[in-house]
Amino acid sequence: xxxxxxxxxxxxxxxxxxxxxxxxxxxxxxxxxxxxxxxxxxxxxxxxxxxxxxxxxxxxxxxxxxxxxxxxxxxxxxxxxxxxxxxxxxxxxxxxxxxxxxxxxxxxxxxxxxxxxxxxxxxxxxxxxxxxxxxxxxxxxxxxxxxxxxxxxxxxxxxxxxxxxxxxxxxxxxxxxxxxxxxxxxxxxxxxxxxxxxxxxxxxxxxxxxxxxxxxxxxxxxxxxxxxxxxxxxxxxxxxxxxxxxxxxxxxxxxxxxxxxxxxxxxxxxxxxxxxxxxxxxxxxxxxxxxxxxxxxxxxxxxxxxxxxxxxxxxxxxxxxxxxxxxxxxxxx
Amino acid sequence: xxxxxxxxxxxxxxxxxxxxxxxxxxxxxxxxxxxxxxxxxxxxxxxxxxxxxxxxxxxxxxxxxxxxxxxxxxxxxxxxxxxxxxxxxxxxxxxxxxxxxxxxxxxxxxxxxxxxxxxxxxxxxxxxxxxxxxxxxxxxxxxxxxxxxxxxxxxxxxxxxxxxxxxxxxxxxxxxxxxxxxxxxxxxxxxxxxxxxxxxxxxxxxxxxxxxxxxxxxxxxxxxxxxxxxxxxxxxxxxxxxxxxxxxxxxxxxxxxxxxxxxxxxxxxxxxxxxxxxxxxxxxxxxxxxxxxxxxxxxxxxxxxxxxxxxxxxxxxxxxxxxxxxxxxxxxx
Numbered sequence: 184x185x186x187x188x189x190x191x192x193x194x195x196x197x198x199x200x201x202x203x204x205x206x207x208x209x210x211x212x213x214x215x216x217x218x219x220x221x222x223x224x225x226x227x228x229x230x231x232x233x234x235x236x237x238x239x240x241x242x243x244x245x246x247x248x249x250x251x252x253x254x255x256x257x258x259x260x261x262x263x264x265x266x267x268x269x270x271x272x273x274x275x276x277x278x279x280x281x282x283x284x285x286x287x288x289x290x291x292x293x294x295x296x297x298x299x300x301x302x303x304x305x306x307x308x309x310x311x312x313x314x315x316x317x318x319x320x321x322x323x324x325x326x327x328x329x330x331x332x333x334x335x336x337x338x339x340x341x342x343x344x345x346x347x348x349x350x351x352x353x354x355x356x357x358x359x360x361x362x363x364x365x366x367x368x369x370x371x372x373x374x375x376x377x378x379x380x381x382x383x384x385x386x387x388x389x390x391x392x393x394x395x396x397x398x399x400x401x402x403x404x405x406x407x408x409x410x411x412x413x414x415x416x417x418x419x420x421x422x423x424x425x426x427x428x429x430x431x432x433x434x435x436x437x438x439x440x441x442x443x444x445x446x447x448x449x450x451x452x453x454x455x456x457x458x459x460x461x462x463x464x465x466x467x468x469x470x471x472x473x474x475x476x477x478x479x480x481x482x483x484x485x486x487x488x489x490x491x492x493x494x495x496x497x498x499x500x501x502x503x504x505x506x507x508x509x510x511x512x513x514x515x516x
Numbered sequence: 517x518x519x520x521x522x523x524x525x526x527x528x529x530x531x532x533x534x535x536x537x538x539x540x541x542x543x544x545x546x547x548x549x550x551x552x553x554x555x556x557x558x559x560x561x562x563x564x565x566x567x568x569x570x571x572x573x574x575x576x577x578x579x580x581x582x583x584x585x586x587x588x589x590x591x592x593x594x595x596x597x598x599x600x601x602x603x604x605x606x607x608x609x610x611x612x613x614x615x616x617x618x619x620x621x622x623x624x625x626x627x628x629x630x631x632x633x634x635x636x637x638x639x640x641x642x643x644x645x646x647x648x649x650x651x652x653x654x655x656x657x658x659x660x661x662x663x664x665x666x667x668x669x670x671x672x673x674x675x676x677x678x679x680x681x682x683x684x685x686x687x688x689x690x691x692x693x694x695x696x697x698x699x700x701x702x703x704x705x706x707x708x709x710x711x712x713x714x715x716x717x718x719x720x721x722x723x724x725x726x727x728x729x730x731x732x733x734x735x736x737x738x739x740x741x742x743x744x745x746x747x748x749x750x751x752x753x754x755x756x757x758x759x760x761x762x763x764x765x766x767x768x769x770x771x772x773x774x775x776x777x778x779x780x781x782x783x784x785x786x787x788x789x790x791x792x793x794x795x796x797x798x799x800x801x802x803x804x805x806x807x808x809x810x811x812x813x814x815x816x817x818x819x820x821x822x823x824x825x826x827x828x829x830x831x832x833x834x835x836x837x838x839x840x841x842x843x844x845x846x847x848x849x
Binding site: 241242406411425426427428431437438439440441442443444445446447448449450451452453454455456457458461 | 574575739744758759760761764770771772773774775776777778779780781782783784785786787788789790791794
């Protein structure tokens with residue numbers, strides 16, 4: 184049997200191009216004692232992956248040149264050797280990487296039930312993006328009923344869940360997204376109180392209109408000018424949760440710093456970074472609560488599924504162009 | 517009797533010039549029931565005063581055109597009318613403003629004892645700057661024994677107290693200050709573990725040398741490039757306390773945002789603004805603890821005293837050029 188893999192060939196400067204990864208095909212080796220062969224079904228495409236490709240110090244080691252590109256995955260165990268934590272036929276989620284098959288001993292893998300939620304949800308709303316949203320808005324954002332919550336990247340895998348959780352907790356929620364279709368989705372499907380279309384209107388004016396008394400929590404997935412605009416409207420004791428900076432990940436010049444950061448001082452506000460891995464011990468609890476919300480219809484999940492491991496790069500770049508609808512997923516088997 | 521006052525004449529753009537304030541001399545009006553006449557001895561000069569001169573939204577209303585320039589003061593009650601909270605001969609501290617005499621009913625004034633600490637200390641280490649340092653490093657910085665604490669503006673009224681409190685609490689303390697004399701003062705007089713002379717060496721290299729394992733708390737009084745340098749060296753769960761941004765207060769172009777703010781994300785660090793007025797109900801406790809440290813010789817206070825209300829502007833500008841030694845004070849009587 185063969186394995187197709189996307190190997191990191193070169194550290195990109197700016198936007199990854201056709202020389203960034205090599206797609207290789209090679210025979211799968213035989214399993215050793217304790218190993219499982221996983222037929223991967225879905226690969227998660229997330230903005231954070233861009234950061235893992237840089238050589239610089241970060242919260243996890245960079246992907247090495249020649250290594251399989253790191254990614255979250257969900258798939259089926261199709262073969263085992265000796266004593267293994269999961270059995271043939273089990274569906275499991277973990278860090279399988281951008282390849283059609285993965286060989287693993289099961290470290291950091293979890294069993295999932297395809298009858299309970301569709302498989303892609305386990306790398307979306309019930310996976311890392313969902314966990315990021317859950318712990319980001321509840322633990323870091325410390326929302327309480329009546330808070331005004333602004334979220335950027337609001338139609339994305341993290342932002343859409345952030346906004347819905349904030350609604351469940353009784354907040355007023357405004358989302359920032361690109362394009363009329365996404366903005367309509369936020370309001371009509373997800374129940375947001377307002378949406379700002381950053382591609383077609385002034386974000387600053389939009390915030391002023393939708394949040395006349397300012398913002399209690401800003402959940403930032405994008406950085407750049409939108410972060411700067413949000414800082415202007417912080418209320419006293421506001422919390423800014425820094426989850427990501429999609430607008431800056433492919434920057435070839437220095438990252439733009441938030442010019443309005445002194446709003447933190449005037450408003451006694453905080454800006455705090457988060458990394459979801461820190462909450463690993465509580466994932467189980469969060470997944471059960473979120474799955475409950477999904478079953479009650481309070482939490483909706485939308486995946487944008489593309490096919491073919493050979494289309495990895497083109498699909499990945501949709502994260503940065505915004506040309507996607509919901510959680511971006513690549514189907515490879 | 518006459519009163520000399522520095523009135524705000526014009527909102528400055530950039531550095532205040534000779535048209536910013538008007539020095540006026542006028543006869544003192546007679547007191548009304550409940551009022552006291554205070555002969556002001558010392559006026560506190562603080563970087564925050566620059567912010568109060570701007571029209572923009574801030575944590576307290578801006579000084580209005582034609583008003584006496586707002587400032588903390590310490591002085592002696594020399595006349596009273598009717599029932600007043602303090603008596604003739606009492607020394608009191610409050611918001612007397614930049615004038616030789618103040619008429620007040622005593623709101624937000626506190627009685628002080630010149631035998632207990634020298635008068636200027638009550639607008640320095642035992643006044644707003646000291647309170648800022650105390651609550652900033654203890655409540656916002658949440659220091660614990662063994663933490664590595666970096667402080668900018670370290671020879672100033674706030675920074676020098678921040679560093680000394682961190683030493684009292686068992687931290688390793690590195691200060692950033694301008695010039696060899698100030699750096700020697702930090703180490704030889706105040707007991708800092710290291711000092712970085714930003715006027716004569718690379719701050720980035722200095723931090724790397726003095727804090728090889730990174731920083732747990734960065735207490736920022738200056739903003740700009742030094743804030744950016746500090747962000748690079750944050751440790752996991754580090755706290756950045758934004759107390760001020762001396763380097764930016766006179767900026768005529770947009771404030772420089774901290775380009776390295778994504779270090780907050782990678783290191784799960786926080787950046788939080790503070791305003792000392794929020795802690796007003798606990799000033800008494802803090803002053804007693806700090807006065808105790810002063811008497812035990814653990815907390816040293818140095819004032820740089822200039823004379824004459826007519827020299828207000830020239831003296832005030834020393835805050836931004838760094839041309840001062842310790843807490844900047846103007847003696848007016």
